[in-house]
Amino acid sequence: MTRTGIDLRSDLMTPGSAKVAAAMQAAALRPPAMGHGEDPDERALMELMAAELGVEAVLLVPTCTMANQIAIRLHLPEGGRLASSALAHVVTVEDRATALTGVARQVLPDENGHPSPAAVAGFLAERAPGEATLVWLENTHMLAAGSVMPTGWQSDIGATCRAAGSTLHLDGSRLWNAAVAQNAPLSVLMAGCDTAAISLNKAIGAPVGSVLAGSRSEIDEALRWRDAMGGGWRPIGAIAAAARAALEGWRDRLETDAAMASTLARAIAGRLGDLAVQPAQTNLVFLNRPSGDAAQFVDSLARHGVQVLKLTPALVRLAIHGGVRVHEVETIATAVATADTELAATRGA
DSSP states (O other): OOOOSEEOSOGGGOOOOHHHHHHHHHHHHSOOOOSTTOSHHHHHHHHHHHHHHTOSEEEEESOHHHHHHHHHHHHOOTTOEEEEOTTOGGGTTTHHHHHTTTOEEEEOOOBTTBOOHHHHHHHHHHSOTTOOEEEEEESSBGGGTTBOOOTTHHHHHHHHHHHHTOEEEEEOTTHHHHHHHTTOOHHHHHTTOSEEEEESSSSSOOSSOEEEEEOHHHHHHHHHHHHHTTOOOSSOHHHHHHHHHHHTTHHHHHHHHHHHHHHHHHHHHHHHOGGGBOOOSSSEEEEEOTTSOHHHHHHHHHHTTEEOEEEETTEEEEEOOTTOOTTHHHHHHHHHHHHHHHHHHHHHO
């Protein structure tokens, strides 16, 4: 199929490879399995992801939002307290889903989206005696320009939580990208966390799906919550086989994405100035629109063949993914500069 334009709205737009399509087709032609864990592709994917993350077990779910929402229910009773940064995905994009859990929400001070070990220790020291608490981390942090958590923070926070009788969850939707940025295994970036949610289709290019990772007992309970929430897949073989195929060579592919994002951010800064764009830590590039014209900017850029995402009236996101070609970076930067010039002319008219 001929592609029209460049779609940078999300890394969900990563196209499936021929290898992913072939794996999916082969699995679909095999006899289907019905029960959880019966399908050999599902079992193989779960074993592979558990090994990557250094955990006892994982559960395949439709979305990272569902994985996060299951985690809240695993760790907190109704009325318990969820403590996160102010702009965490779980209290912004997922705010209505989180409200349905009946938990109280606590904002933690953060540094570029990430609560420090000291901030978490201070919160836990001041909580009400016996109060059930869940500390929530996000790595990478989407609304903090895709920032990467400082090395070792989640491990230190995990030790503090265990000592205080609290639990720790990691929203690692883009943990793959953090692992590339820090040249670290996924297991190191999850160390200290009780559970974690990891997307399979944002970064690595699986057609659909996420996993919830944790202990065997937590995942056994998570299975019941998944099915109660309508998240059970039957048959699941084709989905699991596609995700397994997408995992092959993921680190090399995401290193390319990160390099392109960094090049794009510099190219835009060269045209519009350093204040127009935030430095790219991973595959996400954020454009500042201080005049509040993000919606108009997105529309103008689309007319030049580049689709991007408005996050706020003053912030626009460009997500580099496996469908973007290296030679298109200059095309994108030029389109951004052209759209900016057009809007400036409109304001001056």
